[in-house]
Amino acid sequence: xxxxxxxxxxxxxxxxxxxxxxxxxxxxxxxxxxxxxxxxxxxxxxxxxxxx
Amino acid sequence: xxxxxxxxxxxxxxxxxxxxxxxxxxxxxxxxxxxxxxxxxxxxxxxxxxxxxxxxxxxxxxxxxxxxxxxxxxxxxxxxxxxxxxxxxxxxxxxxxxxxxxxxxxxxxxxxxxxxxxxxxxxxxxxxxxxxxxxxxxxxxxxxxxxxxxxxxxxxxxxxxxxxxxxxxxxxxxxxxxxxxxxxxxxxxxxxxxxxxxxxxxxxxxxxxxxxxxxxxxxxxxxxxxxxxxxxxxxxxxxx
Numbered sequence: 001x002x003x004x005x006x007x008x009x010x011x012x013x014x015x016x017x018x019x020x021x022x023x024x025x026x027x028x029x030x031x032x033x034x035x036x037x038x039x040x041x042x043x044x045x046x047x048x049x050x051x052x
Numbered sequence: 053x054x055x056x057x058x059x060x061x062x063x064x065x066x067x068x069x070x071x072x073x074x075x076x077x078x079x080x081x082x083x084x085x086x087x088x089x090x091x092x093x094x095x096x097x098x099x100x101x102x103x104x105x106x107x108x109x110x111x112x113x114x115x116x117x118x119x120x121x122x123x124x125x126x127x128x129x130x131x132x133x134x135x136x137x138x139x140x141x142x143x144x145x146x147x148x149x150x151x152x153x154x155x156x157x158x159x160x161x162x163x164x165x166x167x168x169x170x171x172x173x174x175x176x177x178x179x180x181x182x183x184x185x186x187x188x189x190x191x192x193x194x195x196x197x198x199x200x201x202x203x204x205x206x207x208x209x210x211x212x213x214x215x216x217x218x219x220x221x222x223x224x225x226x227x228x229x230x231x232x233x234x235x236x237x238x239x240x241x242x243x244x245x246x247x248x249x250x251x252x253x254x255x256x257x258x259x260x261x262x263x264x265x266x267x268x269x270x271x272x273x274x275x276x277x278x279x280x281x282x283x284x285x286x287x288x289x290x291x292x
Contacts, residue, residue: 004091006101013101016166020159024108028264031151035268039275046278049285 063137064277067270074270078263085260088253096250102166103250109159111258112152115265116184117219119149123191124216127209139205140280142212143195144272148265150188156181168232176225177233180218187215201283 008014089107096103123145126138160178161171172178191208198204221228226235246254 001091003094006095007090007104010095010101013166016102016162017104020105020162021108023158023162024112024155027151027155028261028268031148032264032268032271035147035271035275039271039278042275042278042282046282046285049282 059137061277064274067274071267071270071274074263074267078260078267081256081260081263085253085256088256093249093253094247099167102163105159105163106250107253107257109156109163110254111261112155112159113181114258115261116149116153116156116181117222119145119152119265120184120188120212120215120219123149123212124219127212130205130209131213136280139201139209140273140276141269142191142205142208143276144269146188146191146195146208148268148272150185150192152261152265153181153185153188157185164232173232175231175233176229177222177231180222180225183218184215184222187211187218190215201280 007017085107089104093104093107095101123142126142126145129135129138130142157178160181164173165171190211194208194211195204198207225231226233
């Protein structure tokens with residue numbers, strides 16, 4: 001717990017660490033969401049094509 | 053088992069079962085990894101708190117190289133054996149690899165500012181990783197530029213194999229040239245130059261990123277298999 005409290009207090013380094021974590025998770029989240037949306041759209045298109 | 057999964061349709065069924073497991077494992081390991089990264093690992097005596105960037109920067113860098121290696125193996129398999137699943141894996145891997153590479157570059161740059169005093173330098177390691185990102189972009193552009201998918205797969209495979217020259221350059225650039233980037237700290241697992249309190253979160257985050265990679269790969273692979281089915285249906289209708 002002390003490590004975390006010291007990290008929060010480290011004003012000059014806190015923003016660098018936090019921003020890098022946020023950017024990486026944002027990138028992973030975006031690729032995951034976009035891949036999911038694309039696959040779901042293709043699944044719908046396949047179902048529609050199969051019905052015709 | 054492996055030969056059964058080489059059939060794209062059987063592989064699709066496998067991915068539907070396996071994908072939810074991988075995403076749950078990734079999230080579980082991420083929570084543990086974050087706990088160890090922030091609550092159980094000390095600051096570095098030289099770099100201070102910025103060393104915590106290592107727990108995401110290093111796994112991203114490892115996966116940018118590992119994913120490219122997978123693409124190269126699949127490209128060779130595609131060119132030599134003309135295996136459909138190898139093409140699909142290459143196509144699915146390229147955007148994920150590009151994401152891990154840009155994450156490596158951005159986090160490296162953020163880490164560089166307080167450590168080196170600059171966001172970017174044109175040194176061998178940074179430049180060769182930037183070239184890797186450009187190659188990934190090239191693969192994505194080729195994969196989406198042709199209506200004839202077999203042609204796109206062939207050209208993308210050739211680019212991937214040629215671009216493989218960059219992998220050893222990235223790996224050994226810190227040894228071959230004088231660079232700002234530090235040499236590898238975990239070249240031998242038996243005697244790493246990192247303390248276990250830092251090594252544990254690093255490996256947990258690496259496993260978490262591995263399962264994120266597998267999960268996204270399985271989703272994209274499923275999409276690619278469906279896309280091929282759609283193409284076949286459309287082609288058959290035009291033929292009639």
